[in-house]
Amino acid sequence: MPWNLNSDSPIFLQITDYIKNDIVLGRYKSGDKLPSVRDLAVEAGVNPNTMQRALSNLEQTGLVHSERTSGRFITEDENIIKELKTSLVNKQIEEFFINMKKLGLNEEEILQLVSDFAGK
Amino acid sequence: MPWNLNSDSPIFLQITDYIKNDIVLGRYKSGDKLPSVRDLAVEAGVNPNTMQRALSNLEQTGLVHSERTSGRFITEDENIIKELKTSLVNKQIEEFFINMKKLGLNEEEILQLVSDFAGK
Amino acid sequence: MPWNLNSDSPIFLQITDYIKNDIVLGRYKSGDKLPSVRDLAVEAGVNPNTMQRALSNLEQTGLVHSERTSGRFITEDENIIKELKTSLVNKQIEEFFINMKKLGLNEEEILQLVSDFAGK
Amino acid sequence: MPWNLNSDSPIFLQITDYIKNDIVLGRYKSGDKLPSVRDLAVEAGVNPNTMQRALSNLEQTGLVHSERTSGRFITEDENIIKELKTSLVNKQIEEFFINMKKLGLNEEEILQLVSDFAGK
DNA sequence: GTGGTCTAGACCACA
DNA sequence: GTGGTCTAGACCACG
Helix, strand or coil: CCCCCCCCCCHHHHHHHHHHHHHHCCCCCCCCECCCHHHHHHHHCCCHHHHHHHHHHHHHCCCEEEECCCEEEECCCHHHHHHHHHHHHHHHHHHHHHHHHHCCCCHHHHHHHHHHHHHC | CCCCCCCCCCHHHHHHHHHHHHHHCCCCCCCCECCCHHHHHHHHCCCHHHHHHHHHHHHCCCCEEEECCCEEEECCCHHHHHHHHHHHHHHHHHHHHHHHHHCCCCHHHHHHHHHHHHHC | CCCCCCCCCCHHHHHHHHHHHHHHCCCCCCCCECCCHHHHHHHHCCCHHHHHHHHHHHHCCCCEEEECCCEEEECCCHHHHHHHHHHHHHHHHHHHHHHHHHCCCCHHHHHHHHHHHHHC | CCCCCCCCCCHHHHHHHHHHHHHHCCCCCCCCECCCHHHHHHHHCCCHHHHHHHHHHHHHCCCEEEECCCEEEECCCHHHHHHHHHHHHHHHHHHHHHHHHHCCCCHHHHHHHHHHHHHC
């Protein structure tokens, strides 16, 4: 589980994405309790402030909620998780098509290139 | 030809990319002279320094070279332009696959989603 | 540690070279933290922008990398530093021979002149 | 006789150096008449103004003098030419030593490197 | 406090 | 008029 943080984009965002990914892939399941901010910060080799910010960022998406005294938990609502996954997937595809069209390719050409690439 | 500058990434980088795109799409052709820094700056609604930075950034890619007193010109080497286009396309595809796989999809599923999306 | 800036070549380049030299000579060692942009700018009697440019220029060589919020550091890869030194030395020698030959001297004559000069 | 002009340094200076070289190497001899500014400009593919500037630059060194109506001539004083050559050579050597010493090498090491290089 | 970006405005050498 | 450099001073996100 490497955290692989670089300094090209804000660290707290990279962490947010990383945990989102863990949730989408089922490494964290519905209702699971997250480690404490301090433990996560140590694990990621990051300032606790930064981890805190990443987590509160995560809370705003509804994926995680905090119980005052007992810690943070992954949402019990599995729909939210599914929605997140489809929304992340769709965002990727849409952006991909937009970028490819900016490069002057039409849908036919894009499909061709993608299947060529997958064939390799 | 709107410049559409947002504040998500540095303006000078957006400009660099924008002009790269113009070259790849053939809006600027091999050997063409670019407008002067000042003119481009006015057109883009940006400080001349910022435009200068974008252009000297572009220069490092070899796509453009500057003659100190007569202006900036698109490279005469058309291969550089072609290479740029294929490299940009490949980069998009590779990144796309990496991101999709991070979301737990295999190649088959990716192909399916892409052709579904194109069909819409 | 005088900065000795003249106006023969761009200041930011002179600064880049100056710091390169410091690294090659071991005045800065692998992993060292550089002073902040602002401090260096004051020390060199130069505008912070100019120092910034010199440093980001230096960064492209791989000799230095910047951590957005904690500062700039000399590369930990000592090989890069060694390679830089040998490449700088070779460049000097090659240029020297080219220039001397342009003046109509052969290798024998060059060697003679060099050892005469060193003897003085 | 290619002129090989780049835009890294002022063109008129490159031309000045080029002609100086011709004189030092004896391609132009004492008392020779230079082609007209216009012809030289055409040959070098350069604006006549630029060639003019290069030549008047050359006159200031005493290497060339102009006779109002009949053109420009290489100096008849062969000593000036010899002095030029030795001064150019010395300048090269001195600069070379300075630069090498800046890189932390002593005279012994420099001699060693130079003879190694010549042996190649 | 750190690096990074941007604007505004000035100046220079070159052609 | 062209590219290029520099200063002064401001603002931002990040930690």
